[in-house]
Amino acid sequence: MIKAGWICLLVAVIGDFAVAYLLAPFYRGYSHTKQVMSVLGNPKSPVQRWYNLWLVILGICLFASFPALVDSYWTQSAGLTLVVLILIALFAIGAGILSGLFSVNETKAEQTFASKVHGIGASLGFMALTFVPLFLSILSFFREENEIGILSAVSFGLALIFFVLFIMADKEEFKNTWIEKEGLWQRLTLMWMYLPFAAISIQGIIRN
Numbered sequence: 550m551i552k553a554g555w556i557c558l559l560v561a562v563i564g565d566f567a568v569a570y571l572l573a574p575f576y577r578g579y580s581h582t583k584q585v586m587s588v589l590g591n592p593k594s595p596v597q598r599w600y601n602l603w604l605v606i607l608g609i610c611l612f613a614s615f616p617a618l619v620d621s622y623w624t625q626s627a628g629l630t631l632v633v634l635i636l637i638a639l640f641a642i643g644a645g646i647l648s649g650l651f652s653v654n655e656t657k658a659e660q661t662f663a664s665k666v667h668g669i670g671a672s673l674g675f676m677a678l679t680f681v682p683l684f685l686s687i688l689s690f691f692r693e694e695n696e697i698g699i700l701s702a703v704s705f706g707l708a709l710i711f712f713v714l715f716i717m718a719d720k721e722e723f724k725n726t727w728i729e730k731e732g733l734w735q736r737l738t739l740m741w742m743y744l745p746f747a748a749i750s751i752q753g754i755i756r757n
Contacts, residue, residue, distance in 0.1 A: 554617025555753035561610035562743035562750070566736070568603045572596040582733040587648055587671065591655040601649040608645025611637055617753055625691040633684045636677040644674030675738070679712050680705070682745045689749075697752070701745040708741035 569586045573579050575596050576589060590600040615634055622630040647670035651663040686701035715734035723729050 551617050551620050552754060552757035554614045554620075555750040555757065557610040558614035558617065558746055559750040559754070561607050561614070562746045564603065564610070565607055565739065565743070568600065572600055580732060581736070582730045584732045585653075585735050586732070587653045587667065588655060590649070590652045592652060593655050597652065601652055604645050604649030608641040608649070611641035611645065614750075617750075621749070621753065622688045622692075625688055629684050629688055633681055633688070636681050636684070639677035640674035640681075642674070643670035643672075644678070648674075675712065675715075678742050679708055679738075682708060682742060685745045685749065697745065697748050700748055704741045704744045708738050711738040711741065 565586075569589060570581075572589055573581060576594055579589065587600075587604070588594070590597050590604065594600065614637075618634065618637075619630060622633070648667050651666040651670070653667045653671075654661060654664045682701045682705035686698045686705060689695070689698035689701055711734050714728060715731060715738050717723055718729050718731035718734055
């Protein structure tokens with residue numbers, strides 16, 4: 550059960566990038582640097598079904614990792630572990646399951662009920678996950694795992710920087726500037742959010 554949880558966490562973080570890069574070639578004109586991943590799931594996308602299915606699987610995999618996270622960190626701090634679980638759950642539901650069930654449109658000019666649900670869920674999910682590396686850093690230092698603690702702290706700082714750029718990229722005043730690369734900032738934000746997950750899941754798999 551514990552090892553399966555770590556495997557699910559690793560599948561989630563690797564799969565989120567892998568699925569997008571595997572499906573993108575089938576969507577003519579899609580840009581990894583300018584477009585967010587969820588555009589692959591828009592109603593006009595030839596890979597809509599597969600990408601939206603992945604988002605639901607992503608959410609389920611994150612929930613499946615909870616027993617492993619509890620087993621590792623609960624004795625260090627039940628309160629901080631609970632905060633981490635709640636933040637991951639918000640991301641798993643908002644940016645995962647809900648985003649998979651309610652797809653975004655190809656452009657933000659097209660607003661539907663589904664795209665609004667997707668936008669709110671994904672935004673709340675990203676905001677929540679941004680702070681997970683910070684709490685994982687504290688928990689890792691409690692466990693005297695200083696390398697992962699430092700990695701998580703650095704990841705939090707960089708994820709925060711790229712998340713700010715990700716938000717700015719959507720603003721009209723930054724159009725046609727180097728900041729408008731929304732897809733790039735999203736991927737770099739996720740990379741630094743996910744890096745501590747990859748580290749603790751690999752460690753957990755080896756230990757179990």
